Amino acid sequence: MIRRYRCTRCGRDIAVKASRNGNDRGWIHSEYATLCALQPAFAQHAEYGVLDPLAYFTMDDREVMVTQWFAGRDFGAYLQTLDDDDLVAAAAGAGGWLHTLHASHGAVASGTPNTADKLEYLTETYGTALLGDPRTRNPMDLLRVHALEIEHLRLCEVPIHGDFKPENLLCDGRRYVGLDIQLRSHAIAAYDLAPFLNHVWLAGHGARRVRLEHRYAHIEAAFLNGYGVSTDEERYVVRWALLYYVLCQLGSYRQRGWVASCYGDWKLGPLLRLRALGLRRSGAMA
Structure with a gap:
């Protein structure tokens, strides 16, 4: 409150x-x-x-x-007020804010994407809701296949925000201010980057929503560049995490009954297909 x-x-x-x-x-x-x-x-x-x-x-x-008090708008609402060029600049700024947060604790050890634990959680928590439907079973199979490709990569571990989404980043046109910062664990940066990008894709409604979708690829690239994602390996892991989180979110909807399941499929189905395609392409380029 x-x-x-x-x-x-x-x-x-x-x-x-x-x-x-x-x-x-x-x-x-x-x-x-x-x-x-x-x-x-x-x-x-x-x-x-x-x-x-x-x-x-x-x-x-x-x-x-x-x-x-900081009198800024949440980042999702702020994006909808901007023209195309400013959308890209704002996304880069959001990435820069997250990098500053992750760098706040100085040097950290390297770690792996920990895909085995992620897949175990996904299966045990949402497997019943997801594995019976080929629309979600196939993306889960895709996650497993690509987990074998990235599980041994060594990447920097950082203090994880814990709930990084557009609603927890305010912007007034000059400054970015983060909210609800937890920093209760360390992991690779993809596990903060991916939830934020999924929520950005889902932000908005109506004509503004269509415009954000049209410019989304540029927004995503600017956000990752602003953070400092620079290697194909890092992008590959982010693509894996993007699909992982949308499956978790869709599994949560499906556990709440038929009405919530239908809403989740309508809301997240296009994003699920986008994330699966992105992971396939990253794997092909690896």
Whole structure:
């Protein structure tokens, strides 16, 4: 729960975020500590930032965090206000923000894409919903085939945002400010890059949605370039992660009943086909 207030002492707009109940105790404090730790890394960047943490306290068994308010739009909504050239520049900026976050903890060890664990999770969690339908079984088979190609690649591990999507990146035309930063684990960057790109593809509606789809390939390329993805191996792993995450999302819809399943197929079917095609092409070029 997040509310906007005006501080009566200093006159600044502030954001107050409170936990829903005592059961999720610890999450707000963890986020507050993360914001405090990130201040030095982002202080040197005029373009990229995180919310300025002002206070943390508990009240009536709830955690409360106070930060400075940032008056930007979420990135998905912001994209829909831009012309074609500015779309590409904005996407590059979003990639640059994520790279700054990942670089905030200094040097990290190298790791693998950990495809075996990902495939095990996908099968155990959503296998019943996905394996009975060739429209989703075939992409799952494709993931397994290409997992063999990338499972031994050594790539840099980074602190993972944990919920990086357009709604958690604000932009006011000058600065990018990230929200809900978790940094609870380390993994290769593809596992932050891919969810963001899938959500960007799904953003919008109507004529603006069609325009984003038309320019999506340029948006994706600019985002990855802005982050610093430069090798075919890195792009290959991102393509694998893109398909993995859309299958997870579609599996979640199908577990909620027939109506949700139909909606998920309508919403995610085109993206599923796009991601499967992208992975096939990456494999052919590898």
